Amino acid sequence: MAGSTDRDDPDRDALVEQVLDLVEAVPPGRVTTYGLLADAVGFGGPRWVGRVLATSGAAVPWWRVVRADGSLPPSHRRSAVAHYLEERTPVRTDASGAVQRVDLPAACWLPPR
DNA sequence: GGGTTGACCAATG
DNA sequence: TCATTGGCCAACC
Numbered sequence: 088m089a090g091s092t093d094r095d096d097p098d099r100d101a102l103v104e105q106v107l108d109l110v111e112a113v114p115p116g117r118v119t120t121y122g123l124l125a126d127a128v129g130f131g132g133p134r135w136v137g138r139v140l141a142t143s144g145a146a147v148p149w150w151r152v153v154r155a156d157g158s159l160p161p162s163h164r165r166s167a168v169a170h171y172l173e174e175r176t177p178v179r180t181d182a183s184g185a186v187q188r189v190d191l192p193a194a195c196w197l198p199p200r
Numbered sequence: 201g202g203g204t205t206g207a208c209c210a211a212t213g
Numbered sequence: 214t215c216a217t218t219g220g221c222c223a224a225c226c
């Protein structure tokens with residue numbers, strides 16, 4: 088019984104809001120990683136966090152979320168770089184001045200447990 | 201019901 | 214530093 092509406096699970100939606108809330112909580116000039124957010128919510132995995140931002144992250148500063156090695160989001164790295172320069176986020180530049188990745192050890196922000 | 205994809209991570213060479 | 218491999222979890226067709 089209980090025809091559960093699997094696509095209307097409140098728990099899942101709560102986790103999504105939790106992730107979005109953490110992303111919004113990232114201060115300017117700082118960045119976090121998908122794995123950190125996944126660990127902060129203690130659910131799903133880094134891949135699931137990426138999917139959340141891809142589907143419902145349009146309302147949050149997704150550019151402050153990068154990969155574990157500091158690489159930029161493969162889909163919008165060019166746009167993200169513009170935001171990093173705007174927020175003065177420490178980034179690593181190439182010999183030609185092209186931003187390759189974020190200086191993670193200097194900008195790594197740990198989400199509140 | 202099952203295979204593929206994806207804004208991923210860690211380890212290895 | 215880069216490329217490859219295996220594993221992880223959820224959504225899509």
